Amino acid sequence: MTITKDKVVSMTYTLTDDEGKVIDQSGDSPLVYLHGHKNIVPGLEKALDGLAVGANATAKVPPSEGYGEYDPKLKFAVDRNKLGDQIPPEGSLVQLTGGSGQEFVARVIEVTDAHVGFDANHPLAGQNLNFNVTIKEVRAANAEEIAHGHVHGPGGHQH
Numbered sequence: 001m002t003i004t005k006d007k008v009v010s011m012t013y014t015l016t017d018d019e020g021k022v023i024d025q026s027g028d029s030p031l032v033y034l035h036g037h038k039n040i041v042p043g044l045e046k047a048l049d050g051l052a053v054g055a056n057a058t059a060k061v062p063p064s065e066g067y068g069e070y071d072p073k074l075k076f077a078v079d080r081n082k083l084g085d086q087i088p089p090e091g092s093l094v095q096l097t098g099g100s101g102q103e104f105v106a107r108v109i110e111v112t113d114a115h116v117g118f119d120a121n122h123p124l125a126g127q128n129l130n131f132n133v134t135i136k137e138v139r140a141a142n143a144e145e146i147a148h149g150h151v152h153g154p155g156g157h158q159h
């Protein structure tokens with residue numbers, strides 16, 4: 001069975017940056033996703049299309065097909081006294097509410113006496129993503145999974 005839209009794919013992967021440093025890897029528990037439903041970055045989904053069980057593939061995904069270009073406008077600072085007593089430590093991820101009520105996640109990049117600096121870019125924005133992937137299993141998704149747009153059961157959503 002090969003990877004096409006509405007197949008559930010189980011794979012192991014290693015993700016490295018352009019210097020060869022490992023950013024993320026699946027280890028012993030394969031990543032399970034529903035193909036053709038934007039569960040994974042577009043560039044990787046495209047690279048996996050048509051592969052069969054057992055295939056080993058590498059894919060170099062540019063930012064435009066990964067986590068986006070780095071946008072300097074997504075860096076901002078908030079007055080420290082507006083944040084009350086709970087100042088998050090540098091490097092932590094916090095959920096914030098924007099001007100029109102939308103929630104988003106930002107990383108704390110600087111804490112000074114006057115302000116706290118945030119960066120709402122994805123941590124991998126602006127980076128090439130170098131994937132090395134091995135396809136472990138491919139199965140047809142059931143109707144409920146296709147309707148929900150994600151995988152149920154082992155490795156997927158439990159609900």
Ligand code: ZN
Pocket residue numbers: 148150151152157159
């Ligand atoms: Zn579901």
